[in-house]
Each structure stands twice: as C-alpha cells, then as structure tokens.
Amino acid sequence: MRAERVALFGVAFAVALLLPGPAHGQVEPDTLAVASVSSPPMGTASYDAGGRRDPFVPLTVELEPSEDPRFERLRLTGVFLGSPTNSLVVLEDPARRGFFLRAGQSIGNARLVEIRPQSAVFDITEYGTTRRTVLELERTGEQP
Numbered sequence: 001m002r003a004e005r006v007a008l009f010g011v012a013f014a015v016a017l018l019l020p021g022p023a024h025g026q027v028e029p030d031t032l033a034v035a036s037v038s039s040p041p042m043g044t045a046s047y048d049a050g051g052r053r054d055p056f057v058p059l060t061v062e063l064e065p066s067e068d069p070r071f072e073r074l075r076l077t078g079v080f081l082g083s084p085t086n087s088l089v090v091l092e093d094p095a096r097r098g099f100f101l102r103a104g105q106s107i108g109n110a111r112l113v114e115i116r117p118q119s120a121v122f123d124i125t126e127y128g129t130t131r132r133t134v135l136e137l138e139r140t141g142e143q144p
Contacts, residue, residue, distance in 0.1 A: 076135040
C-alpha cells in the first residue's frame with residue numbers, strides 16, 4: 001500500500017512538472033486536479049488471442065524429462081535377451097538418459113518391432129509413411 005502511495009505521489013509530481021505554468025496575467029488555481037491511479041487487483045491476467053498466436057507463449061519449448069526424445073538422436077547401448085515377452089533394449093539420448101523398451105512399445109515416432117542379439121528393429125512413422133530402421137549395438141572396448 002505504501003509503495004502505491006509513493007508511486008501515486010511520483011505520478012502527481014511528474015504531471016505537475018509537465019503542466020505549463022500560468023500565462024502572464026492569469027491566476028494559478030489553488031489546487032491541482034490529479035487523476036486517480038489504482039493498480040489492478042492481484043490475479044491471473046488473460047489474453048484474448050482472437051485467432052492469433054499468443055505473444056506470451058514462447059516459440060520454443062524445452063524438452064521435459066518425461067517427454068520422448070527424437071529417435072534420430074538415440075543410440076542402442078544394451079540388449080537383454082530372455083523370453084519374447086521379457087527381452088528389452090536400452091536406448092540413450094545425448095544427455096545420457098536411458099530408455100528401456102520391450103517389443104511393441106514406442107518412443108516418439110518409433111515403435112520397437114524386433115529385438116535381435118546385436119541389434120533392434122524399429123518402424124518409424126513420419127508424415128504418414130512408415131520406414132524400417134535397424135539400430136546396431138554400439139560396442140566400447142571390444143575384446144579380441
């Protein structure tokens with residue numbers, strides 16, 4: 001409340017400085033009329049876009065940890081073979097977050113079709129078409 005009074009006083013003072021003084025021969029009025037300034041009530045602001053893009057919404061969106069990454073940036077880092085329902089693959093994104101998938105599960109626009117001992121087969125759907133891609137297991141420090 002005190003900050004509002006100080007702001008109101010500052011506005012009134014600035015208006016008084018900007019108003020022209022009395023012309024020669026005119027009498028200055030005794031009081032200065034100041035418009036009432038009040039702050040809007042605290043709450044949530046709303047914006048009527050009217051069919052346009054909301055300028056207060058960012059154009060780019062950061063990837064949340066719960067969101068699926070882009071399949072093109074994933075690499076196959078592990079294959080665990082068991083029974084057909086218990087086999088799974090491990091995929092990693094550039095941030096080294098791991099994703100575990102079983103046959104039939106999807107990540108982003110890719111669906112895991114088959115798990116092989118050294119690779120995984122995915123069906124990738126883009127722009128209404130589906131293509132098949134095989135990711136090979138990445139080997140680090142191979143032994144002879």
